[in-house]
Amino acid sequence: MTETTPISNASSSQNKPVASTASDPSALASDFETFLKMLTAQARNQDPLEPINSSEYAAQLAQFSMVEQQVRTNETLSELSALLGGPQMSQLSGWIGSEVRALAPAYFDGDPVRVSPPQNDQADSAILVVRNGSGDIVDRQSLPVSHRTAIWNGLDSNGLPMAAGQYSFSVEHYRGVDLLSEESAATYNRVSEAQLERDDVILILEGGQAILAPLVTAVRSGDPQPL
Template sequence: MITPVTTTPTSGAQQSTAASQTSAITSDFETFLQMLTAQAQNQDPLEPMASTQYASQLAQFSMVEQQVQTNGLLSNLASTLGSVNLNELAGWVGMDVRSTSAFHFAGNPKTLFAQPDPQADTTKLVIRDKSGTVLDRITVPSTKSEFVWAGVTSSGDPMSAGNYTATLENYKGGDLLSQTPAAAYNRVVEAQVGGDTVMLTLSGGQVISAGDVSAVRTGA
């Protein structure tokens, strides 16, 4: 995954909170020991408290102590992760990202990227609409990996604005060797955390995972 912004914030407030929680636990434990000592000194000698009761009280306090420490650690972790996610999300918005998802055409020529098969002697760029219908099949140089699509049909009529996909077909001796999805740049208009990854909404409404991004550049 390409991430435009990587931050690892260190919060002094979080460290202060953790320190105060540790201090409070230590103080409470000392108070507990004083109470336990006073309880032992003032117990009825005819009906002394069983040692198992002391052990039970110590175990209960230990459980509370561990829970307080766990809650503190989880709180600090959640704050740190939340800050990192927000900074990372903000870094995506407004960037142009390259992926093999559908690309948005708004009337201007679109640059497409696809690596031809080294064995191919003929390559064709196939343009499809959002429903998958083939709109055009253009013969392109088999030695190039970057192509400019003018956004017009084979008869020269302009395509309507919308989302399209492109595939590079590789041929040898007239036989189809392989098909390679072509990539294009799209502007990121929204970024959000989805499960364990960052999901990006592109200018054409497409939603992709940040893991599907192969290149990033500053939005014009």
């Protein structure tokens, strides 16, 4: 006569792994397969003279059904996660290589920097002020007050390129000799990386500075622009 594994032992042995692996889809699927094999073997090898108690067998079937539903739920959630993550990653990749305009320092590596000066309708002259990463003023240039774009070539008084690094820009507006205002100027930077953190898209610019995507006021192709 074939020995029959007590129904209570099979039930208790399955309770533990199901509870401990519920958050792991692959482990949960493995438990599901094991549980099904044990249940089938137990029904096949039961003693005809001492059949399995119907209430305990029904309890095992109910547990089997719960594990099966959990596996299917995890599979569905995985599919939804993939569908939701795909478009987001596609949107992030669209930033890579483009140039964005924002109120942020520009990374200078020898190529001229495009600056978007703020406007002041009451001013009759303007000065572009350039500061290095330490905040020291390294250059001052006169600007026409109507200029929408200024080019900073990054050359010192000897005509040599300044050190590579991050430079910030501001514009002083004058009326006669009176200083009306000094405002930060936006610059263009190339995007080297885009990150998604919760609901925020964070852009990593050349030079390592990071800005939030909503701070971008213009986007253009990363191809070299005519000066």
